[in-house]
Amino acid sequence: MIHIDVTKRLLSANGAITLRVKLDIERHDFFTFFGKSGSGKTTTLRMLAGLTHPDNGEIIVDGNVWYSKEKGINVAPQHRTIGFVFQDYALFPAMSVRKNLEYASNKNQKRVEELIDIMQLRALEHSRPHQLSGGQRQRVALARALIRSPKILLLDEPLSALDSEMRTSLQNEINQIHSSFGLTSIIVTHDIAEIFTMSNKMVLFDNGTVSKSDSPDMLLGNKLSSKFRTVGKVVSIAKSDIAVVVTVQRGINLIRVVVDPEESATLQPGQNVILAVKAFAPSIIVLNKCE
Secondary structure, three states: OEEEEEEEEEEEOOEEEEEEEEEEEOOOOEEEEEEOOOOOHHHHHHHHHOOOOOOEEEEEEOOEEEEEOOOOEEOOHHHOOEEEEOOOOOOOOOOOHHHHHHHHHOOOHHHHHHHHHHOOOHHHOOOOHHHOOHHHHHHHHHHHHHOOOOOEEEEEOOOOOOOHHHHHHHHHHHHHHHHHOOOEEEEEOOOHHHHHHHOOEEEEEEOOEEEEEEOHHHHHOOOOOOOEEEEEEEEEEEEOOOOEEEEEEEOOEEEEEEEOOOHHHHOOOOOEEEEEEEOOEEEEEEOOOOO
């Protein structure tokens, strides 16, 4: 569905680099862009949205050319079927929730009413952004991104400023939106658990290039196959003579697993891990670092 083959000159923390992105994204995929800060993840999102112009190359969506240096084509952002959720929400501070949505929809009142109900904003529709919590502001930002019925949803670290409970709740909401609206979605995140929770594909950016592209399991999870799997962070390790109890935090929940001392030797508090169960036997696998 989406074909990106572009280059863009960037100034990174290590000096000038040339961002080179060649990538194909299928319809209804949920992609994660992952990598160090300054590696080109957000710039790639912005080039797809038309907010940043590539230096060379082409972007083709559903057979339609959105950008081509050779053909002199550069479709304006408002004519690309994209919804964009920014890290800082980017809401108009002087407008109420309803006014923010009306402005984005060109006064399409039917669509505004639908999104207010879908995103559970009815009680907040006359509030201004400064009166809302971070999670509520992010719900408004999501509603605004969906207001024109986009085919593609772009999310630039949308949950990074939220606490664990709200983050987990909104991860689930975004997943539901992705499925129920039939979207193709791309998220930029540095959170390993978020990758496994939300996406079926991921791209590793390294110093301005796409170094790897595959499923999270293949790139991070040691090709793990299991009946149950979740990602969390090791909180504590309690050892006894015959076993070790490892406590793993997943959102606001704590999961305790008994493992043998040999298996626990590679674990330490603070590590991101996969907790997996296959044939009723739990195991904890330290996540790869993607470097």
